[in-house]
Amino acid sequence: MSKEMYLKIARPQNACVKCGAPLAEAGKHPSAIFSASNPVVEESEDDEGVLRQDFCPVCWDEVRSTDYFSFWLARREKPRPRKIQNRRERNTTLLSYFDFLYQQGNPDNAQHLYFLAHLLMKFSVFKWVRTEPGPGDGAPSRVVFRNTATDDFVTVDEVAMDEERLVTIKREVDEYLSRAGGEAKPAEQE
């Protein structure tokens, strides 16, 4: 096959050219190259060169005896379920929220950081490493987490969560996530 002909071959379609059955989810499906002047299903006026057409197995059975240049089973990567993308986006958003507060180093954020770190641990972004004594007399114990993607360690003060504060923090996190465009809500949905 000449290079020009090769370049004219379209990307795989997401639906069977004959019956419209979805193909991208199927994992693999028959594809064939026809002379554009003699396709199984008329797709355009252009009858120069070649035409790639994709079929569901049922329709392929009906057209397999027609004239085609070549035939193969196209392998398709299954589209990622939207839910998994949402989780990834949510995790990225939560982590950047955590990093933002963490770098501020403001002691008023201790409950925020403690809450966010545990939420990130729940979503497997952080892994608990150890709890260690605070740096001096009366200083709160500290919890060390490891970021499972970067292997960085973060240390947050162990704080008693004030229940009223917790409600406020959860609402803030929800709002932060929805402002960031994430559809997923933290905590409650998993």
Ligand SMILES: [Zn+2]
């Ligand atoms: Zn079909």
